[in-house]
Amino acid sequence: MSHTTAGKDKLIARVRRIKGQIEGLERALQAERPCAEILRQLASVRGAMNGLTAEVMEDHLRGHVLDAETPAARRQGGEEMIDIIRTYLK
Template sequence: MSHTIHQKPKLLARVRRLKGQLEGIERALEAEAPCAEILRQLASVRGAMNGLTAEVMEDHLREHVLEVEDEDERHKGGAEMIEVIRTYMK
């Protein structure tokens, strides 16, 4: 079972908050809000997304690398994490 299933309610709550923040940015743009306000909202969304990403990455490392007995599975989990980090860093 995936670790995201164990954390599903918590992760979904974070995604819903992000969705609300993005909708707030949309409303600010529609209302022609000052750019400084929009930039603050964008920074807030970026921070929230980074936090969510870090949490899922950490859970992946714990579930699929650190706490795995089978060496092949551990290597697979590590390789998946490397791929994700490379994508994330682009």
């Protein structure tokens, strides 16, 4: 079972909170709120996304690298993580 399936409800709740933050950001832009307020909201959204990303990355490492059943599965999980990190850091 995938770690995202096991923690699905918790992950979906986090995504919904982020969605609410994005919608709040959109409303603030539509209302022409001050740029400092917009920047604070952007920082909050970024922090929430980084936290979610870190959680899923950690779960991936634990489930598909540290606790992998075979050396081949461990290698595949590690290679996937390398690709993800490269994409994330672009």
